[in-house]
Amino acid sequence: MLADLNEVFQIANEKKIAIGAFNVVNFEHIQAILEAAEKLNMPTILAFAQTHEENDIAYLEEMGPVMVLMAKRAKVPVVVHLDHGVDLDYIEKALKLGFTSMMFDGSSLPYEENVKMTQKAVALAKKYGVTIEAEIGKMAGITLNNEGITENRKSDRSMYTDPAEAKDFVEKTGVDCLAASFGTVHGEYFAEPNLDFALVKELSEQTGVPIVMHGGSGVSHEDYKKVIANGVRKINYYTYMDKAGGDAVSKQGPYKMFSDAAKVGRIAMEKDVESAMRCFVNMDENIK
Ligand SMILES: [Zn+2]
Known part of the structure; x- marks a missing residue:
């Protein structure tokens, strides 16, 4: 069933767990994530990031309706989220497709500008009745901003989110949740x-x-356990899921048929997602 972030955060806060947000760029990603979530009977988040489009991997207008349809059919609450939206027109496209949640990422802007743009994004979220995530602080890894995609692999403390600024930012914008920089990197470490x-x-x-x-x-x-114990309630996870699929296909190939390779990849990704989810929701006591 379709849900928004506030609905799944309520569950996360009660149980002191985090909800996994997984980027999807093909149908096998969606299947793998929903199969794992339904198996564990836990809510999840399907996300589409604007960067996927820039890289010519997948298109919002094609993936979006499939994500919404699959979320509606799922037996668990599923948020359909636009990840790292950097322009409001693009975000609105997703909201018109039925997304229940959005992230506006103004973290590459000067602070005051980020506040101003995030306030506009909050007004857009209210218009559509959806939840909104925003970001302050800078993260290492691959980033999309108005100038395109940049890559910086070094993470240093000067990039981390400042707590006083974070407080001010949330008060001024009224966002539902905050993406912060505290040492993680986008993509591979x-x-x-x-x-x-x-x-x-x-x-x-x-x-x-x-x-x-x-x-x-x-x-x-x-480390997941530690960040969750300290207040993280949403974890964005993509690279290792996708890599698990790629590794399985490479190991078990070669294939004549793409559909055979896709199935092997999907099953491996489901296992990887399940293992991550079990950790996020505290169901991994007996699993190494
Ligand atoms: Zn991100």
């Missing part, structure tokens, strides 16, 4: 992730809203 758990706690206490962790792939299960 080239060094051990070094997360600032005390900062997560401070951000959570100062803002009073759920904290969103981007760059969730490649973080150890132990």
Whole structure:
């Protein structure tokens, strides 16, 4: 069934868990995620990021209706979320397709500009009755802003979100949740992730809203537990799911038929998503 972020955050807050948000660029991603969520009877988030379009991988106007249809048919609450929207016209396209949630990412803008643009994005979210996530602080990895895609693999503390600024930002904009920078990286990690758990706690206490962790792939299960204990309620996870599918196909191939390869990839991705979800929702006690 279709849900928005506030509905799934209610469940997450009660159970002190995080909800996984998974980017989808093909039908096998959607199947893998929903099969895992239904198996565990847990809510989930299907996300489409504006960057996928820039990379010529998938198109919102094609993926969006399929995401909404599959979310409606699911037996668990499913949020259909536009991830990293950098322009409001693009975000509105998603909302017109029936997305229940959006992220406006103005993190590459100067602070005051980010506040102003996020306020406009909040007004748009209200118009459509959907939830909104926004971001302050800078994250390492691949980023899309108005100048296109940039890549910076180095994460340093000067990029981290400042708790006082985060408090001010949430008060001024009224966003439902906040994506923050505390050491994670978008895409693959080239060094051990070094997360600032005390900062997560401070951000959570100062803002009073759920904290969103981007760059969730490649973080150890132990670290997931720690960020969740400190107030993270949404974890964006994509790269390792997609990689699990790619690895399985490479190992078990070659294939003559694409549909055979796609099935192998889908099953491997479902396993990877299930393992991540079990950790996020505290159902992994007996699993290594
Ligand atoms: Zn992100």
